[in-house]
Amino acid sequence: MRLLQLSPQFPFPLTDGGKISIANMTRALVEQGNEVDVFCLTKQIPESELIIQYQAYTGADIHCIQHDTGNSLRSIMLSLFDGTNPLYVRKHRSKLFEEAILLHLRQNQIDGVLCDHSAMAEYGVQVSRSFDIPVIMRMHNIEHVIWQRYAERFHALDPRRLYIGSQASKLKQKEMEYASSMSYCAMITSHDVGILQSMRSNINAIHIPVGVDTKTFYPMGQDKPNQNRLIHATTYDWIHNVEAVDWFIQKVLPSINESYGAELHLLGKHMPERYQDNSTAGLIGHGFVEDMNEMLNTACMYIAPLFVGAGIRIKILEAMAAGLPVIASSISAEGIQASREDGLIICDEADQFIAEISALIMNTEEAKRLGGNARSFILENHSWEKSAQQMIALFKTDV
Structure with missing residues (x-):
């Protein structure tokens, strides 16, 4: 045709x-x-x-x-x-x-x-x-x-x-x-x-x-070098993406950084300067990176807060394909027919995010297991x- x-x-x-x-x-x-x-x-x-x-x-x-x-x-x-x-x-x-x-x-x-x-x-x-x-x-x-x-x-x-x-x-x-x-x-x-x-x-x-291009996004067969590293990728020229990241930085990051030394690594184009000026403890802004899969493979989990949106977040699917468990808001996860057992954990309140992130940081084997399940889900469904x-x-x- x-x-x-x-x-x-x-x-x-x-x-x-x-x-x-x-x-x-x-x-x-x-x-x-x-x-x-x-x-x-x-x-x-x-x-x-x-x-x-x-x-x-x-x-x-x-x-x-x-x-x-x-x-x-x-x-x-x-x-x-x-x-x-x-x-x-x-x-x-x-x-x-x-x-x-x-x-x-x-x-x-x-x-x-x-x-x-x-x-x-x-x-x-x-x-x-x-x-x-x-x-x-x-x-x-x-x-x-x-x-x-x-x-x-x-x-x-x-x-x-x-x-x-x-x-x-x-x-x-x-x-x-x-x-x-x-x-x-x-x-x-x-x-x-x-x-x-x-x-x-x-x-x-x-x-x-x-x-999902599962030949581009895949687990690289190495242990995650930093079990306290969280990662998030988006484009920052859409106001709702920035609002969600700001919410996470203000409501969630201080607690997990103080308790576990957790770091949030941000990726993506048009990133606000305040995410890259090293003024916030535990926040590292990388901006656009050529090899997204390599960066995903340095983290222990992917976080995806979003409170205005519709459709599906392809970045979540790519993170799952790379073998990461994902902790996401219900709107961010909307449209993805995966369960917690498939590596997709839903949270809408700050204390829920803190609890779920803490649990995976404390239990590395569970994080790896859920990440493997996430990869399997993508191979079967996307x-x-x-x-x-x-x-x-x-x-x-x-x-």
Whole structure:
């Protein structure tokens, strides 16, 4: 099959969960013998060397359309007075992108269109109106749920709650319209399948899990050199990630550092300077690292606090693939169908995090056992090859 894949960002290098999920699905589809043309929005056209690296990694051609999807003051103000189009939808609209997609479809024999995120769904709806081909929306999360959860963190009369809540309501309506117009909605968690189907009965929602590259993330066969070392990786340009890390540093780290000399090692791009200035006992900020697996293999466990979000945390899956037990908040672990015995421990309060971290620091054999179980869980449940096969089956079903 020849497929057209639409992405709201240039999905390379693989520095965050969204890019990892988009690029690896592309790669898996190509490895299954399909041809994939990728169209993406990007604030700046990537350098040719980066495009070459992406093409070598995925085996796909990519067409980059320059468009800034940032939240400008103008776009925020316009969204205040637009009764139907929320900020999230407005900022991903590009006439140039739309024209490029339609031209490509007219000039080539395309068998199906894959829209990554609801941000690309509007283009998918336009395609379905003009071409008799299946269109699948791959929802990495249900975006309006994130906005709803964020709004609920503010006081009832806080203007931010009123604005964000209004945006969530408009986005919910849009996502329901998009989902109803698609041949299928491919959800990366079964949890999100249930949410979507509970809203409208005419939505064809299917669970297609994300995979993990288990040849890149794996236990390196060495004893963990520091049983007091915790690790966390994220991108720090999303406010909810930073808020969660700040919470952990303030509420959890002081206790475990004082009791056990525990260290929290932070990885990821766009890291705030305060995480790297050595001003907090037990906090070590590394920033972006080339070999994530090597760093994971220096730790005894992975921690994942998050209190606003939806979808699935791919970084958790990668840590489990590397043989680490994970201690995560319920929202951070949402969508991962693993149990405590599978190496995924759920905590939502600071004292729970402290107790569970302390228990694993004190019992190294249990930490290793749970880490081994975590690896086994990933091997059994998160294969890119299987996910790509499921996706192709959906396209063929609708052809």
